[in-house]
Amino acid sequence: MQQLTRNLFVETRMRGANHGFVVTTEGVVLIDTPHKPSDALKLKAEIAKHGPVRYILNTEPHGDHWTGNAYFDAPVIAHAGVRKRMLETNMEEHVARVAAFGPNEPALLEGYHANAPVLTFESGMTLHVGNHTFEMIHMPGHTAYQAAICIKEEGVIFTSDNVFHKCHTWLQEADPDAWLGSLQALGRLDEEVFVPGHGEVCGKSYLDEQAAFIEEWKHYVQCAIDRGMTKEEAIVRLTAMTDRYPMDIEQEGMAPLVMKRNIANLYDYLTGNWKPL
Numbered sequence: 204m205q206q207l208t209r210n211l212f213v214e215t216r217m218r219g220a221n222h223g224f225v226v227t228t229e230g231v232v233l234i235d236t237p238h239k240p241s242d243a244l245k246l247k248a249e250i251a252k253h254g255p256v257r258y259i260l261n262t263e264p265h266g267d268h269w270t271g272n273a274y275f276d277a278p279v280i281a282h283a284g285v286r287k288r289m290l291e292t293n294m295e296e297h298v299a300r301v302a303a304f305g306p307n308e309p310a311l312l313e314g315y316h317a318n319a320p321v322l323t324f325e326s327g328m329t330l331h332v333g334n335h336t337f338e339m340i341h342m343p344g345h346t347a348y349q350a351a352i353c354i355k356e357e358g359v360i361f362t363s364d365n366v367f368h369k370c371h372t373w374l375q376e377a378d379p380d381a382w383l384g385s386l387q388a389l390g391r392l393d394e395e396v397f398v399p400g401h402g403e404v405c406g407k408s409y410l411d412e413q414a415a416f417i418e419e420w421k422h423y424v425q426c427a428i429d430r431g432m433t434k435e436e437a438i439v440r441l442t443a444m445t446d447r448y449p450m451d452i453e454q455e456g457m458a459p460l461v462m463k464r465n466i467a468n469l470y471d472y473l474t475g476n477w478k479p480l
């Protein structure tokens with residue numbers, strides 16, 4: 204883990220989403236949790252040096268952000284849509300997928316019980332713990348239920364997967380226009396240090412590159428629609444985006460699948476057949 208500021212630690216080099224924690228004067232607040240159970244237990248041991256976990260904040264509904272919640276005895280806070288999606292998850296399938304991440308995972312998943320959000324918000328919420336302020340702001344885009352989390356006293360924002368820093372962007376259920384709006388909203392906040400959903404820590408200057416890539420994706424699929432391609436043809440034939448960025452850690456080989464899912468979603472979006480999951 205990397206100590207990013209006085210009281211804030213982040214992990215950007217494990218499989219799954221980035222996560223971090225803040226050590227307050229009244230315990231620890233965790234932001235997202237590891238995808239692999241064995242990583243969650245390592246994190247738990249690390250956090251134990253700093254104090255009890257008071258709260259877990261989740262930034263979005265995908266399993267790489269919340270699977271590890273289950274290994275902590277603390278209430279979870281997230282957008283209401285995150286709770287809804289977690290409760291709808293087929294846990295048998297989810298556990299089977301995560302069990303395949305390594306030889307140590309199956310045993311740790313026995314009796315797995317997801318720790319879903321018990322406190323939820325729609326547009327935003329502010330949490331005060333000790334001397335720290337955690338401002339959660341709904342920022343739809345990558346999914347309809349993203350939240351940015353600003354930690355005022357540390358000058359840091361966890362952006363959720365609305366920012367993929369120098370690794371491939373997943374648009375499998377995205378609303379690209381809402382996403383572009385959320386990137387502008389991120390740019391208007393005071394904090395300058397961003398912990399993206401995936402990739403190394405970055406700054407505001409990366410927002411333009413992320414926005415340009417989303418625009419490029421939209422344009423790419425729109426051109427295929429304009430040429431009369433059906434959705435099925437587009438999914439098979441559009442492969443040019445595959446190598447634009449590397450995939451995130453331990454996702455090597457998944458690029459062709461992600462491209463197909465991105466194209467399918469954007470095709471629906473651009474032809475008026477889209478609705479949020």
Ligand SMILES: [Zn+2]
Pocket residue numbers: 263265345364373
């Ligand atoms: Zn995600």
